[in-house]
Amino acid sequence: MGAAESVLAGDARALARLLTWVENDLPEGRLALDELFPHTGKAHLIGVTGAPGTGKSSLVNQIALQYRKTTVSPQKRVAIIAVDPSSPFTGGAVLGDRVRMRDLAGDPGVFIRSMATRGSLGGLAKATAAMAQVFDAAGFDIVLIETVGAGQAEVDIARLAHTTLVVEAPGLGDEIQAIKAGILEIADILIVNKADLPGVENTERALRGMLDLGHPVAKIFRGHGKTMSLTGSEPVGPAMWLPPILRTTATDGTGVEALVTAISQHGQHLHQSGEWGRREHARLEAELDLLVTEMLVSQFRAGLPEARFKEVLEQVVQRKLSPWEAVRVLMDLKVD
Amino acid sequence: MGAAESVLAGDARALARLLTWVENDLPEGRLALDELFPHTGKAHLIGVTGAPGTGKSSLVNQIALQYRKTTVSPQKRVAIIAVDPSSPFTGGAVLGDRVRMRDLAGDPGVFIRSMATRGSLGGLAKATAAMAQVFDAAGFDIVLIETVGAGQAEVDIARLAHTTLVVEAPGLGDEIQAIKAGILEIADILIVNKADLPGVENTERALRGMLDLGHPVAKIFRGHGKTMSLTGSEPVGPAMWLPPILRTTATDGTGVEALVTAISQHGQHLHQSGEWGRREHARLEAELDLLVTEMLVSQFRAGLPEARFKEVLEQVVQRKLSPWEAVRVLMDLKVD
Secondary structure (H helix, E strand, O other), X not given: OOHHHHHHOOOHHHHHHHHHHHHOOOHHXXXXXXXXXXXXXXXXXXXXXXXXXXXXXHHHHHHHHHHHHOOOOOOOOEEEEEEEOOOOOOOOOOOOHHHHHHHHOOOOOEEEEEEEOOOOHHHHHXXXXXXXXXXXHOOOOEEEEEEOEOOHHHXXXXXXXXXXXXXXOOOOOHHHHHHOHHHHOOOOEEEEOOOOOOOHHHHHHHHHHHHHOOXXXXXXXXHHOOOOOOOOOOOOOOOXXXXXXXXXXXXXXXXXXXXXXXXXXXXXXXXXXXXXXXXXXXXXXXXXXXXXXXXXXXXXXXHOOHHHHHHHHHHHHOOOOOHHHHHHHHHHHOOO | OOHHHHHHOOOHHXXXXXXXXXXXXXXXXXXXXXXXXXXXXOOEEEEEEEOOOOOHHHHHHHHHHHHHHOOOOOOOOEEEEEEEOOOOOOOOOOOOHHHHHHHHOOOOOEEEEEEEOOOOHHHHHHHHHHHHHHHHHXXXXXXXXXEOEOOHHHHHHHOOOOEEEXXXXXXXXXXXXXXXXHHHOOOOEEEEOOOOOOOHHHHHHHHHHHHHOOOHHHHHOHHHOOOOOOOOOOOOOOOOOOOOEEEOEOOOOEXXXXXXXXXXXXXXXXXXXXXXXXXXXXXXXXXHHHHHHHHHHHHHHHHOOHHXXXXXXXXXXXXXXXXXXXXXHHHHHOOO
């Protein structure tokens, strides 16, 4: 049986192996992805982002537990992809899987995978997208994509998701709040975690203020989300989504049931408003762009001897060519 | 007089205009960059990174003031590029130039420029590199490149610098410290700012522990920095650089003089060890890679009608083609 077939048949070891192939961008991983792709498009992809110190990982665990607790059958299967773009040199993920496993160990309906940064940022977004596709095809209903921080990397990864959760916590300071204005704009649901700590009202008030401030148009149309085309001809639909602000305490699970309900409501909103399809479209377009770029670069490198590249680079180092002049020289050198 | 000539002649308005062209990647900016490039290679590029809340911007101001205070003549001219990659949607830089200008206003030897994220991350790194070149050619001796946060974006931008400062502050919590293991590896000088706050000893101890922990080889050879080739044949030089940990209080300038001395010592170390040249080489190679990629993508787009791209994307959305299959189809469609 091929790798893709084994994964479709529910073989957990084949799944783990394929995820490794995909993370390392091996050819056998690409082949399996081609076979699995027609089976994708069913999972609800949920991005979870927020600064270190917000208790985000514990919250992700609790969300997974909540989905598994639900008595409705069939129970949802949950995958967690924990991405750590802030650790570009160390290789290993900081957030230990072992800590996670204590809560979720032994549940075959939960699969957890950590990934530290590999190579370029584009590489990370690509690997995350591919992993989400593998889980989707393997029949996981919920794919939680957890990222650390609030930079462009997190935003790129959040774009993969249907629903984006932004996690805050009391006491992180006004400056941190201010700096996060950008990340708030991608939030479908805002969460004040560690809601048992003092200052929770202040944090909630600050978030509400920021939601209402600065971008009235973005606010009004927030329900139509990040893929809405301001120049497109489609009418602005009737259904609107205003990001709720929810309180949770991940350490004891308070508020997590309400959060999972809100996620489900957002999923329904996406389907009813047609936004689900628009986000799928934008996501696949971004992925295609990334893969095309990668292919162009690898074709170019294959056609240009390394020694020639080094010669041209040396002329740049010696200031005989400017970088742009060097690019033009390299394009002419390229053997098609 | 052309834009490049005006900048070389010291025209501040021409400089400001060129920076705008460069930030917006206009063709006239590229032309001027080609002309200016032979005049680059003299400035000391200093990257400053660290989490929000560390008082990084105030510290950058103080460093600039310190350089201007120095009685040795000729006085150094200082440029500040404040990059904010955590604000991808809002457009404007969060850190107000007006606040900065209070300290540095009216000094023609200081030039400050803020830049929020524009387009892709690669775009940001490219624009920052180009701006640094403009300042370098315009005769600024010191170019401070300040970024917010500790993600891949900051690391990419730090790679532009000869000397990278990582700023911490007391009381940011153990989790934040742990998460920063990656960013520490790019630090040439570590700073505990807000050193008047309680907990400064703990922060310093935590940093020292992290420096010594985990990567003994990286630690031993840290002086040879991020461009050291572990497989290369060049001998490991005798001069070593162990990142010092310095305390500063940016609000009153305490410790800033010692910091500027350390920066200058690091610059000397880079020159004596040959590392300055290696970092220049790595930096220009990264820039060339980025520009080649951009050129390939724009050539590809020019050769492929938008409607054909959309058709192929539609087949991906309908799961008739996998993303990689779609890339192969697009490559065949491409009209050269």
